[in-house]
Amino acid sequence: MMSFRRNKKSFTIIFFLLPSLFGLIFFSLTPMVSSFFISLTDWDVISGSPKFLGFSNFINILQGEEFWRTLKNTLYFIVLYIPLMLLVSLSVANLFNSKYKGITMYRAIYYIPVITSWVAGALIWKWVLNPQHGAINTILGYIGIEGPGWLYNEIWAMPGIVLASIWKDVGFFGLILFAGLQGINPTYYEAAEIDGANWWQKFRKITLPLLSPTIFFVIIISIINSFQLFPQVMIMTEGGPHGATQVMVERIYKYAFEYYKMGYASAFSWLLFLIIFFVTAFQLKIQKSWVKYDT
Amino acid sequence: MIHKKILGKIFFYLIASIIAMVILIPFFWMISTSLKEKGALMTIPIQWIPDKVSFEAYQKLFKVFPFGRSILNSFYVAVMTTFITISSAAMAAYVFAKIEFKGREKIFALYLATMMIPGQVTMIPNFLVLKYMGLLNTFTGLMLPSLINAFGTFILRQNMMTIPNDYIEAAVIDGASHFTIFYKVILPLSKPILAALAIITFMGTWNSYLWPLIILTSKDKMTLPVGLSLLNGQYGSQYNLLMAGGLISIIPILIMFLFAQKYFEKGLSLGGIKG
Known part of the structure; x- marks a missing residue:
């Protein structure tokens, strides 16, 4: 039994x-x-079995300039994207948190890019950023600024992708930060108001420290995402001009599924994994210096 | 004091409207472009509203590409993937939340560990395995990996753990099996979280690009994002065509969103629990 x-x-x-x-x-x-x-082999899948190479794929990648270029491009993206995204998302979260009429409608609007596929979003932005016939340079023209060549220019291509990414992501990160704001005990603000604190002081001394765990989470997630840029690059620039927007996942995709170099692509993907792993571990380690957990 | 309140109100509506405008202008530009004739694309100055409204792009879209087919494919894949993901995750979550056995926590930790593996690492071997199984360019191959969803399992487990054990014990005394308990007690009590997870899974699948791009190679199998990217490669400068395609791909998910904004928000904010 x-x-x-x-x-x-x-x-x-x-x-x-x-x-x-x-x-x-x-x-x-x-x-x-x-x-x-x-990743330890040379394997094109078509002509038969893999050939063992040892670590030479890794060595070749690390010795070539391409890997470092993708890393540099990713860092360029991160440096522009993270501060701007945080600034706008924090504003969005504060808007969500206010009780004015019509906020539900604004919220719905801010989520539209979030629910839109990256492919559609990237197509839209490729056209919006068109130097002669696009919306952005036309608007810049109204205020007397001659817009740059955006995706056709080595320096401006990445900022163009950053703009598209911010447009796509602020609704999502705004929502996450809003959830964090709602977790802050309102009595802190009441006490500060009695003490005569102004808007900036409340933000600086209450909101920022108490929101820091959520901000930390947003940074972790968005840095991981930044290392995995793909659809926006594939659709908007294909890595160009002159490799200015080449990033790791785009390279991995091309090596594996256009050039059929499975070993090389796998090695590249492992390097990506290791970078994400160590960057995240490093952030977890240094969080103590700025993240305040409310106990 | 009242003065300050009005100022705050003005400030709110000003900032909220500016951000809303910046978000909406690209969509407006997409709709406007999709209704233009080819010749109206490259005018200077640009036409914010087309001088002559034309459905040329929409007609051409369905002519040069089996776009109707892509819409159906996207629906099929998104519905099936959502069903597979949620069923598999809910079943696993039930075990991890309510059935105790030796080694359970270790297995659960293994599930959670997979959340750290980026999809780009597993996609090459997964592609190769599906290739040898003859499952490339099939929906089965496309959907098989969605059997494992550590994030969904985790969220559902957390939720099921809040269901009191008394309910289960009462059912056991009544002679109910785990299958009955799962189906009649646990699932109904988890409805809100299941709905939120289902909606973000549907959305994620509807919008997913990289994996379908690798697996689906023939036009009649392609989902909307893959089809759109192919169009982008072939008709890269015919923006009225591309914008028409983009708009069509957004509409179904937008309609869903308008009817279930609450669940979308809940589902999206689940992303915030991971930390």
Whole structure:
């Protein structure tokens, strides 16, 4: 009787876990391991079996200039994107948090880019940023500014992608930061008002410190996302002009699925993984210096 | 004091409207462009509102590309993927929340660990496996990896843990099996979170690009984002065509959003729990 019941319990557990375990083993853990082994080979998939190379894919990538260029481009993106995104998202979150009439409508508007696919969004922005016939340079022209060549210019291509990304993301990060704002105990503000604190002092001394865990989370997520830029680059610039917007995932995609260099692409993807891992670990380590947890 | 309040109000509407304008202008530009004739695209100064409204782009879109087919494909893939993801995650979550056994926490930790693996690392081996199984360019191949969704499993587990064990024990005394409990007790009690997860999964799949781009190679199998990117490659400067396609791809998800904004917001803010 006892063993029958135990068997029944194991059967139940296996039944319930089977679909996800199948996915976990065959589409997550095994590929993770095999990706590493593929990265040690030269393999074009078409002409047969992989040729073992050792770590030379990694060495070639690290010695070539392409990897460092993608890293530089990504850093250029991060430096422009993160501060501007935080500034706008914080404003959006504060708007969400106010109780004026019509905020539901504004919220709905801010989410539209979030629910739009990146492909559609990138197509729109490719056209908006068109130097002669696009919306942005036309508007700049109204106020007497001659807009840059955006996606056709090595220096301005990445800022163009940054603008598109901010447009796409502020609704989402605004929502996350808004949730953080709602977690702040209103009595802090009441006490500050009694003490005669102005808007800036309240923001600086109450909101920022108490929101810092949420801001920290937003930065972690957005930096991970920044290392994984793909659709906006693929659709808007294909990495150009002259490699000015080449980024890691775009390179991995091209090496694997256009040039069929599976080993090289896998090595590239492992470097991406390691970078994300260490950048995130580093941020977790230094968070103590600026993130305040309300206890 | 009243003066200050009015000032705050003006400030709010000013900032809110400026941001809303910046967000809406690109959409407006898309709609306007999609209604232009080819010749009206490159005029200087630009036409904010087309001088002559034309549906040329929409007609051409369905002629040069099986776009109607892409819409159906996107619906099919998004509905099925949502169903697969949510079922698989809910079943696993039930075990991790309510059925105790030795080693459970270790297995759960393994699920969570997969959240750290970027999709770009697993996509090459997954592509190769599907290739050898003959599942490239099939929806089965496209959807198989969605069997594992650690994030969904985690969220559902957290939620199911808040369901009191008394409910389950009462059902067990009544002779109910785990299958019945799962179906009749747990799932109904998890409805709001299931709805939120389903909606963001649907949206994520509807918009997903990289994985379908790798797996789907023939035009009649393509989902909207993949089809649009192909159009972008072939008709890169015919913006009326591209904008018409983009607009069509947004409308279904926009309609869903307008009807279920609450669940969208809830689903999106789940993203904030991860930390």
